[in-house]
Amino acid sequence: MNTNLKISNVTKIYPGCIANDNVSLEFNSGKIYALLGENGAGKSTLVKILSGVVIPDEGKIYLNKNILKLNSPSDAKKNDIGMVFQHFNLFETLSVFENLIIDSDEQRENLKEKIDTIMKKYNFSVDLDVPVLNLSAGQKQKVEIIRCLIRSPKVLIMDEPTSVLTEQETSELFLSLKKFSEEGILIIYITHKLKEVMQLCDEVAVMRRGKLVSVSQINNENIESLANKMVGQDLKTIKKKKENTSSEQLIKITNLNFKSEDPFETNLVDINFSLNRGECLGIAGISGNGQSELFQVLSGEIISNKNSIEFNKNFIGDLNPQERREYLMAFSPEDRLEQAAIPQMAIFENVALNNFKSSNFFNNGLINESKIKEHSKKIISEFNVNTDNIDLKSQFLSGGNLQKLIIGRELITSPDLLICFNPTWGLDVGAINYIHETLIKINEQNKSIILISTDTDELLKLSDKISVIHRGKLSKIMNAEDVTSEKLGILMGGGN
Amino acid sequence: MIKIVKRDQPSKAIFFFTPVLAIFLTLIAGGIIFYILGFKPFEALKFFFIVPIADKYGFSELLLKATPLCLIAIGLSFCFKSNNWNIGAEGQLTFGAIVSGGVALLFYDQEGFYILPIVILAGAIGGMIYASIPAILKTYFNTNEILVSLMLVYVSKLILDYLVVGPWSNPEGFNFPETRQFSDSARLPLLFEGLRIHAGIFLALAAVVISWFVFYKTYLGFQMKVSGFSLKTAKYAGYKGKKMIILVFLISGACAGLAGVGEITGPIGQLHREVSPDYGFTAIIVAFLGRLHPVGIIFASLVVAITYLGAETAQIFMQIPKYTGQVFQGMILFFLLASDYLLFFKFKFIDSKK
Numbered sequence: 075m076n077t078n079l080k081i082s083n084v085t086k087i088y089p090g091c092i093a094n095d096n097v098s099l100e101f102n103s104g105k106i107y108a109l110l111g112e113n114g115a116g117k118s119t120l121v122k123i124l125s126g127v128v129i130p131d132e133g134k135i136y137l138n139k140n141i142l143k144l145n146s147p148s149d150a151k152k153n154d155i156g157m158v159f160q161h162f163n164l165f166e167t168l169s170v171f172e173n174l175i176i177d178s179d180e181q182r183e184n185l186k187e188k189i190d191t192i193m194k195k196y197n198f199s200v201d202l203d204v205p206v207l208n209l210s211a212g213q214k215q216k217v218e219i220i221r222c223l224i225r226s227p228k229v230l231i232m233d234e235p236t237s238v239l240t241e242q243e244t245s246e247l248f249l250s251l252k253k254f255s256e257e258g259i260l261i262i263y264i265t266h267k268l269k270e271v272m273q274l275c276d277e278v279a280v281m282r283r284g285k286l287v288s289v290s291q292i293n294n295e296n297i298e299s300l301a302n303k304m305v306g307q308d309l310k311t312i313k314k315k316k317e318n319t320s321s322e323q324l325i326k327i328t329n330l331n332f333k334s335e336d337p338f339e340t341n342l343v344d345i346n347f348s349l350n351r352g353e354c355l356g357i358a359g360i361s362g363n364g365q366s367e368l369f370q371v372l373s374g375e376i377i378s379n380k381n382s383i384e385f386n387k388n389f390i391g392d393l394n395p396q397e398r399r400e401y402l403m404a405f406s407p408e409d410r411l412e413q414a415a416i417p418q419m420a421i422f423e424n425v426a427l428n429n430f431k432s433s434n435f436f437n438n439g440l441i442n443e444s445k446i447k448e449h450s451k452k453i454i455s456e457f458n459v460n461t462d463n464i465d466l467k468s469q470f471l472s473g474g475n476l477q478k479l480i481i482g483r484e485l486i487t488s489p490d491l492l493i494c495f496n497p498t499w500g501l502d503v504g505a506i507n508y509i510h511e512t513l514i515k516i517n518e519q520n521k522s523i524i525l526i527s528t529d530t531d532e533l534l535k536l537s538d539k540i541s542v543i544h545r546g547k548l549s550k551i552m553n554a555e556d557v558t559s560e561k562l563g564i565l566m567g568g569g570n
Numbered sequence: 571m572i573k574i575v576k577r578d579q580p581s582k583a584i585f586f587f588t589p590v591l592a593i594f595l596t597l598i599a600g601g602i603i604f605y606i607l608g609f610k611p612f613e614a615l616k617f618f619f620i621v622p623i624a625d626k627y628g629f630s631e632l633l634l635k636a637t638p639l640c641l642i643a644i645g646l647s648f649c650f651k652s653n654n655w656n657i658g659a660e661g662q663l664t665f666g667a668i669v670s671g672g673v674a675l676l677f678y679d680q681e682g683f684y685i686l687p688i689v690i691l692a693g694a695i696g697g698m699i700y701a702s703i704p705a706i707l708k709t710y711f712n713t714n715e716i717l718v719s720l721m722l723v724y725v726s727k728l729i730l731d732y733l734v735v736g737p738w739s740n741p742e743g744f745n746f747p748e749t750r751q752f753s754d755s756a757r758l759p760l761l762f763e764g765l766r767i768h769a770g771i772f773l774a775l776a777a778v779v780i781s782w783f784v785f786y787k788t789y790l791g792f793q794m795k796v797s798g799f800s801l802k803t804a805k806y807a808g809y810k811g812k813k814m815i816i817l818v819f820l821i822s823g824a825c826a827g828l829a830g831v832g833e834i835t836g837p838i839g840q841l842h843r844e845v846s847p848d849y850g851f852t853a854i855i856v857a858f859l860g861r862l863h864p865v866g867i868i869f870a871s872l873v874v875a876i877t878y879l880g881a882e883t884a885q886i887f888m889q890i891p892k893y894t895g896q897v898f899q900g901m902i903l904f905f906l907l908a909s910d911y912l913l914f915f916k917f918k919f920i921d922s923k924k
Binding site: 373374375394395396397398399405407409412413414415416418419423426427428429436439440441 | 787788789790791792795796799800802803805806807808809810
């Protein structure tokens with residue numbers, strides 16, 4: 075049967091921002107629709123409206139010409155709208171089967187049969203009896219999808235589903251989605267990854283700042299045209315100039331190990347690498363394979379054996395982050411709001427977190443506020459942070475501006491090495507470009523970068539050398555020119 | 571129609587308004603309780619909150635009770651601001667009292683200007699020693715400081731009990747559970763003839779000034795603020811976390827110990843079983859009611875001190891048990907936590923026609 079989903083003049087206003095501004099869209103089954111937009115473009119709000127999580131201020135939704143009342147997620151379920159969120163809603167300690175039956179009133183035996191049929195039909199292989207925490211991200215996602223399929227949905231919405239998947243898992247997912255679509259399920263695919271839209275979808279709707287910008291057939295679009303629609307300006311394409319980097323070694327890691335007491339952390343096993351001045355070492359991997367632990371060991375949040383880290387001919391493995399900064403290292407952690415900055419504190423106070431001795435922020439134990447403020451103003455102007463009020467609490471900065479502030483804070487002391495972890499995570503294209511340009515620039519100044527990232531495109535664009543981390547082990551270090559995203563994908567998935 | 575909306579940012583005004591609201595709600599609830607007990611609410615509240623401080627003596631008593639509350643709460647705010655949950659100030663007070671009392675007893679038959687400073691110092695050190703136990707266990711053995719500091723309270727009370735009944739009891743005291751009277755040189759001087767308010771109040775005021783300076787002007791204060799918001803950030807910034815945990819516990823212990831000194835060397839002048847009517851626990855309420863701000867804590871300690879006095883007057887004039895005071899303290903904390911909801915949410919009046 076044909077399914078028709080119609081969104082008519084939907085508006086949702088949050089204090090200070092119009093998340094959805096009079097959006098109208100129509101979807102028909104048999105096709106895969108992409109909903110494309112930057113972070114904050116309003117696609118998540120629209121999807122939450124469709125799944126009953128958010129109630130729109132104005133506008134109506136029709137399913138097969140019938141008006142839908144979606145006041146709660148269970149209303150969406152009742153009306154055969156299934157949704158797989160970006161962050162999984164699974165009970166980690168329960169088994170796969172328990173997770174699947176938890177919100178169903180049907181009998182266990184019936185469900186078991188149903189699940190088996192679904193798994194066979196779509197070639198899913200997930201062990202029903204293991205606890206969810208033992209599954210890979212791709213498998214967890216399959217569990218979420220099966221949970222939707224049990225209810226034989228008419229509409230399946232996928233919210234940024236590939237952000238945690240390997241290349242192989244992504245192509246498997248795409249195959250399944252195409253199969254669902256052939257069987258008459260209407261698929262709405264939310265993403266900001268242009269390549270995926272081109273690969274998977276039939277029609278694409280682009281959103282920008284809460285408004286629907288365009289709806290078009292994929293055949294009429296290409297990556298550049300979509301990017302321009304999404305960002306609203308012509309993008310400069312940055313390409314790193316490949317220069318001859320110096321052969322002077324800056325940092326050398328020898329037999330670095332870390333054994334965690336926390337079962338949810340990853341142990342690091344025999345990490346060895348070295349990096350020359352002016353080079354960027356990219357470390358790829360699926361999140362949760364030891365990146366966070368590696369970052370902490372490199373930054374000194376986790377202290378290791380003194381001789382395991384040699385930096386600029388000094389052994390610094392046993393120093394804490396503040397002491398390492400004095401040797402001209404700088405760090406930009408992944409979590410902007412909970413680690414790299416404190417949202418409830420003013421911009422200038424956040425600047426003082428990178429306390430470098432020669433910056434004289436604190437004299438004899440007293441706060442030198444004027445010095446900190448002067449320094450903050452410099453960062454704001456040099457790194458294009460879009461504000462002129464350094465007393466502003468940093469929670470009022472957008473993600474991009476906050477990241478510029480953090481990178482600026484770390485770079486203004488002109489360190490020899492910047493270690494950053496997912497520096498563009500969740501940022502919009504404009505901010506990503508700015509951060510990338512900045513990182514290329516410091517490489518050109520003969521400074522080095524260790525870039526730990528889960529974004530393969532970013533790594534291929536910026537790195538001179540690339541390695542992959544899998545279950546706490548680093549792969550062989552490769553020259554970036556010899557690496558393709560397919561090859562990275564295989565290594566990230568644990569292959570050879 | 572009234573709708574509850576999330577606030578974008580807690581405003582400064584509401585931050586200091588909710589404690590006032592909490593006190594107001596406590597009065598209303600207290601009035602209702604009195605009414606149910608068969609008293610006239612307004613009269614009862616008057617006995618509770620106004621009569622006790624209507625004269626000079628009452629006012630002196632108010633300051634006398636507010637002094638240890640303020641001192642301890644200031645110390646606790648060092649811990650609470652930096653994410654360390656020291657619940658055992660009562661124990662640190664008791665142990666400070668034991669050590670300073672022991673030193674005072676050494677000098678029981680001597681006079682001299684040097685005695686009082688030694689006694690005061692001994693109290694601070696006693697509190698610090700006692701506070702260092704949960705701090706060291708936390709930093710080196712990952713124990714939970716809430717449990718350890720709380721349980722140590724009872725240990726210190728038992729030690730005190732043992733000492734005043736046994737080895738330190740007054741040889742001429744007819745087996746009463748108390749020690750000798752300290753010599754006058756070991757006593758904190760009274761400020762006015764006939765009133766019990768003593769020089770300990772200056773210790774509290776000094777603590778207020780010093781803590782304000784440390785919180786807002788020093789690197790240590792900045793580090794405490796960062797650690798209070800996010801321990802992950804403190805680690806990333808490279809602050810020496812263990813050192814700071816121990817330091818804030820020592821400060822907090824010293825303040826509680828000094829409060830203990832004030833209790834025994836002030837009006838009483840000897841060690842006995844009950845050195846403190848749970849000041850160490852009540853000060854936790856004071857610290858939060860005062861929003862961990864030195865000036866806020868001054869006001870909060872005065873408000874909470876009234877509940878101690880009010881309970882005594884109510885017991886005398888209205889034959890209500892003095893534990894009503896604790897009921898009021900509990901209500902203040904209860905309403906404070908409840909009205910903190912307003913920090914993050916606000917009521918919005920919406921035109922119902924729409």
